[in-house]
Amino acid sequence: MSMLEQTASRYRSLKLTTTASQLADLIAQAEANEISYLSFADQLVSNELNHRLHTRVQRNFRQAGFPARKFLEDFDYRHQTTITKRQINSLLDFNFIDDRNNLIFIGPPGVGKTHLAIGIGIKAIEAGYKILFRNALDLVEDLEMFEMKGELKKRISQISKYDLIIIDELGYLPMLQQARYNLFQLINALYEFRSIVLTTNKDFTSWGDFFHNDNVAIPIVDRIIHHSHIFMMGGESYRIKEKMKI
Structure with missing residues (x-):
């Protein structure tokens, strides 16, 4: 040798x-x-x-677990009436993750909420953070499966190891009672311990619609909006706009 x-x-x-x-x-x-x-x-x-x-x-x-690669550089701010590139870029020092703050994007379908959430998530990974992306419905089903096996705490512990959890499209479908309590246990475990990026098509006054006015809705909202940056998004749907070009 x-x-x-x-x-x-x-x-x-x-x-x-x-x-x-x-x-x-x-x-x-x-x-x-x-x-x-x-x-x-x-x-x-x-x-x-x-x-x-x-x-x-x-x-x-x-x-x-990103469903697609969507980059902030490709986001078109020209169709946004309430959010600016400067606002999003100001988040990229990731102090909100270090301070355990949340980001909430509220707006109708098609205005780019998911694009921004994924784009911020990609930048965070490049900066060295661990990210988990889950569609809200998939997340609820995931928690339910582990709850049925008696392993809900174990699954919540696994999710809590990520620095940032992105929950996409919360509010599109109503939740059953057990699903609401499972979600509350996750949100409660993450509260002031990990950061959340949440996208939803409903403002907080309408959350009772998919929580069925359950008494768990208020503590969930309280824990999510505390220490959070809230972005109300307007503008036309990108998907409808692109469809009309065809």
Whole structure:
């Protein structure tokens, strides 16, 4: 075994697999550029860290469960009457996640609520945060399945490991009583511990419609809007607008 192979093997034993696999090329580049020993040492570490960051970001993308990739750069603010690019960009320092605050996008179908939620989620992943995206109906069914197995607390604990939970399209369909209580337990567990991005087509005065005026509606609303940034979105439906062009 050559010294290069032996050194690469030692790197692999330390789980520095990227450095091990690229060691020959890195040495060749260092020799060609006549860089200092310290610069070479720094290059080895930087190369390994950059690869690990890329791997972690890609893993977090897979775990997030986005239904599609929607980027903030593609969002058309020209059709919005109540929200600006500056407002959204001001959120991208992610202080709202660090401070355990929530974002709530309220507006009719088709105005871009989901686009903004996913776009912010993608930026958050790129910044190193762990994100979970769930359609509200899918989330409720997920909680119900675990509740039936007697594992609701376990599932809530799993969800609570994410830095930001995106709940999309809450309010489109009414909920059964047990579903409402399951959702309350999740919201209560996340309250002041994790951040939520919520999209809904109903303002808070109408939440009784899909909570059936249940007494669980008020504490859910209270925990969601406390420490939250609320965005009322207007404008025409993008989907209808695009359909009319055909």
